[in-house]
Amino acid sequence: MTCSDSDYAYLRELVLEQSANQIDPSRNALFDTRLTPIARLSGAENLGDFVSMLRSGQTAHLHRAVAEAMTINETSFFRDMRPFEMLRQVLIPKLVERRAEERHLRIWSAASSTGQEAYSLAMMMVEHFPELAGWDVKIVGTDISRQVVDYAKRGRYRRLEVNRGLPARMLLKYMTRDGEEWGVSPQIRSMCEFHYANLCAPLPFLPTFDLVLLRNVLLYFSQQDRRTLFREVHRKLSPNGYLVLGNAEQAEESTNLFEVEFGADCYFYSPVNVF
Numbered sequence: 001m002t003c004s005d006s007d008y009a010y011l012r013e014l015v016l017e018q019s020a021n022q023i024d025p026s027r028n029a030l031f032d033t034r035l036t037p038i039a040r041l042s043g044a045e046n047l048g049d050f051v052s053m054l055r056s057g058q059t060a061h062l063h064r065a066v067a068e069a070m071t072i073n074e075t076s077f078f079r080d081m082r083p084f085e086m087l088r089q090v091l092i093p094k095l096v097e098r099r100a101e102e103r104h105l106r107i108w109s110a111a112s113s114t115g116q117e118a119y120s121l122a123m124m125m126v127e128h129f130p131e132l133a134g135w136d137v138k139i140v141g142t143d144i145s146r147q148v149v150d151y152a153k154r155g156r157y158r159r160l161e162v163n164r165g166l167p168a169r170m171l172l173k174y175m176t177r178d179g180e181e182w183g184v185s186p187q188i189r190s191m192c193e194f195h196y197a198n199l200c201a202p203l204p205f206l207p208t209f210d211l212v213l214l215r216n217v218l219l220y221f222s223q224q225d226r227r228t229l230f231r232e233v234h235r236k237l238s239p240n241g242y243l244v245l246g247n248a249e250q251a252e253e254s255t256n257l258f259e260v261e262f263g264a265d266c267y268f269y270s271p272v273n274v275f
């Protein structure tokens, strides 16, 4: 299924408007592979017909489905490893010290995809910070794709997924095998929750967080949308909290609301006090 250049341009514009994701024209073929199943389900003969359907309006649900289908959901347990080591050795101990009186920690896995990042954090906390037993620790994962949010909520992973990044010892300790899948243990699941949220729209329901992981998603956004998102994250981060970006991402190119706390092969930021 292919369509005209103007149809592809319309699809790129639609995705940008719905999710702020920029899709380069060189990747038009991705529309063909990702949208063909939705087009067929909607009764369209081909992608061109489907675009006509989308253009006709009254199809808000299809517009959302297109944006969700075009997301890149690549993730894994303990992705890139180094940030998790830094979190374990430096950041979490500092946060534990700072929250010793309140005894609660709020962590946001923004753009959580299928949930591996949030569950990795929960496993790390239980494994390395026994002093948190009795604390109120919550990891909130959000994503624009309802499909991956539902997947994360299920907390069940295929062999291929658990083989990517999860040490065997942790797999056996924090997951249970059930046929072809592995299920996250009730203890780890109870620390995590997952919700739909568009990072490029206001985020009213979220609390203030001690730690925000915003990894491997900024690359899809324009400079303007990154700036707006950094403002939102700044509002949602406690004044002595931390922001973690992906290995190839840096805040200072888009905002002066954060300053590097440590950085070498991965970056950790503190919010700048704007008052």
Ligand SMILES: C[S@@+](CC[C@H](N)C(=O)[O-])C[C@H]1O[C@@H](n2cnc3c(N)ncnc32)[C@H](O)[C@@H]1O
Pocket (backbone or CB within 6 Å): 019, 020, 021, 071, 072, 073, 074, 075, 076, 079, 110, 111, 112, 113, 114, 117, 142, 143, 144, 145, 148, 197, 198, 199, 200, 214, 215, 216, 217, 220, 246
């Ligand atoms: C490549 S994954 C990164 C997952 C995880 N943070 C990691 O580093 O492994 C990017 C995720 O960002 C989500 N995403 C893209 N645009 C978004 C938006 N506007 N709001 C919320 N999530 C978005 C996608 O659905 C996808 O699951």
